[in-house]
Amino acid sequence: MAKSKVYFMDAHSESTETSLVAKMVTVFDAAGLDKMIKPNDVVAIKIHCGEWNNTAYLRPVYARALADRIKELGGRPFVCDTTTSTYSPWGSRSTELDILLTAERNGYTSATLGCPFICADGFIGTSDFRVDIPEGYLLKEAYVAQAIAAADVLIALTHFKGHSMGVIGGALKNLGIGAQSKRGKLNVHMGGHPNYGLGAAGVFHPEAFKGKANTPDWELLEDCCPFNLYHINDNDEIEWEREKCTTCLGCFGVMGPRGIVDIPPVNFDAVDVAIADACLGVEKVVGRDKVGYINMALDISPRCDCANHADVPIVPHLGVFASTDAVAIDMACVNKARESEGIPGSAAEVMEAHHPGDAKFEAAAATFHGQSEVASINTGHEIGLGSRDYELVNVEPGPADRFRFPYDKRTSRPRFMERFEKFQPFPYDRHDGKGFARNDEVDLEAMKRHYELSTNGHVEVEIEELQPADDN
Numbered sequence: 001m002a003k004s005k006v007y008f009m010d011a012h013s014e015s016t017e018t019s020l021v022a023k024m025v026t027v028f029d030a031a032g033l034d035k036m037i038k039p040n041d042v043v044a045i046k047i048h049c050g051e052w053n054n055t056a057y058l059r060p061v062y063a064r065a066l067a068d069r070i071k072e073l074g075g076r077p078f079v080c081d082t083t084t085s086t087y088s089p090w091g092s093r094s095t096e097l098d099i100l101l102t103a104e105r106n107g108y109t110s111a112t113l114g115c116p117f118i119c120a121d122g123f124i125g126t127s128d129f130r131v132d133i134p135e136g137y138l139l140k141e142a143y144v145a146q147a148i149a150a151a152d153v154l155i156a157l158t159h160f161k162g163h164s165m166g167v168i169g170g171a172l173k174n175l176g177i178g179a180q181s182k183r184g185k186l187n188v189h190m191g192g193h194p195n196y197g198l199g200a201a202g203v204f205h206p207e208a209f210k211g212k213a214n215t216p217d218w219e220l221l222e223d224c225c226p227f228n229l230y231h232i233n234d235n236d237e238i239e240w241e242r243e244k245c246t247t248c249l250g251c252f253g254v255m256g257p258r259g260i261v262d263i264p265p266v267n268f269d270a271v272d273v274a275i276a277d278a279c280l281g282v283e284k285v286v287g288r289d290k291v292g293y294i295n296m297a298l299d300i301s302p303r304c305d306c307a308n309h310a311d312v313p314i315v316p317h318l319g320v321f322a323s324t325d326a327v328a329i330d331m332a333c334v335n336k337a338r339e340s341e342g343i344p345g346s347a348a349e350v351m352e353a354h355h356p357g358d359a360k361f362e363a364a365a366a367t368f369h370g371q372s373e374v375a376s377i378n379t380g381h382e383i384g385l386g387s388r389d390y391e392l393v394n395v396e397p398g399p400a401d402r403f404r405f406p407y408d409k410r411t412s413r414p415r416f417m418e419r420f421e422k423f424q425p426f427p428y429d430r431h432d433g434k435g436f437a438r439n440d441e442v443d444l445e446a447m448k449r450h451y452e453l454s455t456n457g458h459v460e461v462e463i464e465e466l467q468p469a470d471d472n
């Protein structure tokens with residue numbers, strides 16, 4: 001397969017045209033993604049709106065600027081995300097209602113985006129389009145979120161970061177999980193799979209349940225499963241209808257830490273492979289030449305935006321990437337992260353994988369030792385989704401004019417002179433024309449000095465440990 005091109009600008013910014021927003025639009029055009037869009041095309045911009053209290057997700061201004069560019073091209077953009085599986089008993093994006101509330105709190109609204117924000121797979125997550133993928137390495141079908149399947153063009157605007165299951169959360173995962181309906185996610189997660197599903201491969205330890213009397217929150221053990229597969233029977237024993245398990249992972253954080261069900265590493269390995277298959281499914285539905293990718297490698301947390309927190313980034317901002325190849329763009333980001341120094345205090349340093357050359361996501365993001373940060377990439381290469389052999393094309397900044405405030409292009413005098421004459425912000429008539437009451441001269445240098453502190457520079461006080469708020 002020929003080398004794919006990945007268009008790249010680094011993360012340094014010191015001017016209008018080198019702002020990260022400007023760079024995103026610049027690489028979008030340089031990669032030819034603008035050429036995909038014809039007048040009146042409905043264009044889906046797939047983002048991750050961030051879980052409740054996550055803070056590393058992409059700022060909505062990037063989606064806004066992209067939507068504005070698509071409108072300039074005559075397209076009709078909408079920004080979208082999809083319902084999640086119930087990854088925890090308290091997920092915030094599992095229905096359309098919940099994802100809209102979470103997205104709004106995180107800043108993704110029609111008002112901020114200048115176009116609609118929609119949940120692409122319906123109220124529960126069963127609005128989808130089934131597609132055969134005979135080329136798939138593991139999956140043979142995918143269920144693509146309806147609004148994405150119905151779009152003329154799809155732009156995956158991805159926050160590139162780590163992921164506890166996918167190891168990396170890049171372009172492949174944005175579509176291989178994020179563009180699948182809830183039904184599609186259960187498929188990718190290996191629900192019902194005879195070897196890789198949780199029901200088949202998970203190890204059940206009923207003896208780890210010590211009875212209701214010794215388990216104050218025992219009801220959670222039954223309530224964490226939306227398919228009602230865990231039961232405490234009349235003998236005070238826990239039972240699991242594992243043959244019906246959908247691998248929705250709703251019990252992941254409940255049963256795992258208690259040692260009742262061991263989550264099998266093989267499930268995670270299989271999902272990493274299936275992500276690439278499902279991404280191919282999306283391209284087949286929308287059109288192989290109608291899907292473009294932008295990776296914003298910024299705030300590179302080891303955890304995905306689907307976590308309800310965000311850790312210290314493991315590497316500095318890497319830059320802005322664009323391509324028509326999901327495999328190549330993720331490979332380029334992984335390589336950049338690998339070349340980079342890790343950030344002090346991050347999980348990369350804790351895991352002693354902060355040196356250039358270290359596989360940082362495998363060390364700092366993966367759940368299990370042995371998971372690979374290139375499994376989805378290799379699968380995508382194998383099945384013809386894209387190529388891990390790429391050419392990195394450095395893109396020069398565009399003209400500053402293009403990225404200035406668009407609503408009034410006039411310079412300051414024509415914009416403000418008459419207004420300032422009417423509403424004068426500087427009181428020329430006070431203090432002999434100096435305007436304000438101030439000392440004429442002070443010792444500015446004195447305020448710039450570092451002084452020895454009387455203690456070692458800080459005071460430590462002990463406070464009583466705060467109790468977390470009651471989840472109920």
Ligand code: SF4
Nearest residue numbers: 225245248249250251
């Ligand atoms: S038992 Fe299976 S279906 Fe039930 S919460 Fe766990 S993963 Fe989901």
